[in-house]
Amino acid sequence: MNLREITFAALFASLTAVGAQISVPIGPVPFTFQVFFVLLSGLLLGARLGFLSQLTYVLVGALGFPVFAEFSGGFAHIYGPTGGYLLAFPIAALLAGYATEKGGESVGGMTVGVLLGLAVIYILGWLRLGFYLGGNFGKALEVGVLPFLPLDLLKGALAVGIARPVRRMGGF
Numbered sequence: 001m002n003l004r005e006i007t008f009a010a011l012f013a014s015l016t017a018v019g020a021q022i023s024v025p026i027g028p029v030p031f032t033f034q035v036f037f038v039l040l041s042g043l044l045l046g047a048r049l050g051f052l053s054q055l056t057y058v059l060v061g062a063l064g065f066p067v068f069a070e071f072s073g074g075f076a077h078i079y080g081p082t083g084g085y086l087l088a089f090p091i092a093a094l095l096a097g098y099a100t101e102k103g104g105e106s107v108g109g110m111t112v113g114v115l116l117g118l119a120v121i122y123i124l125g126w127l128r129l130g131f132y133l134g135g136n137f138g139k140a141l142e143v144g145v146l147p148f149l150p151l152d153l154l155k156g157a158l159a160v161g162i163a164r165p166v167r168r169m170g171g172f
Helices: 004-019 032-062 082-101 107-132 137-144 146-169
Strands: none
Touching: 004 032, 004 107, 032 082, 032 107, 032 146, 082 107, 107 137, 107 146
16 A cells, blocks of 8 residues: 555545544434445545545544544444444445446446445444344334435435545546
8 A cells, every 4th residue: 555545544534533423312323424434435445445444443443542423432332232333334335435446436336336335334233233132123223224214325425426526536
């Protein structure tokens, strides 16, 4: 990796940490702006750097730095109710970046990437939350997926709307 790539990966890890602080607690899973930066990291940085940026974010938080929602950190978050979402972030960025690269940076490719990324975030998040709730996967769907779908689809559309012109300008 060169200095430029390291800088961009660190930038998106930091932006995801900032996005975590834009938080509205509504239950075991808060509304945050993390998903926007996770998806944008994949769309702009590509699969490899998007993955590394989000892996950095998760590792820094797991080590105890207060980068998760409400300025929290620590390994307990990985094992807690939101752990599945956090662990999905690097995979989501990877998928968003991969689909963008394979789709020729088209709106269609980026949209597929966003949808794949969101699917991974929701599936892993739902599973972990379901186990955390004692196997109540219906409740996990009710409190950890359904309330977030409309806003996350909007965040995904916004990420595509920003990534497309930025990539065309050659910024990434």
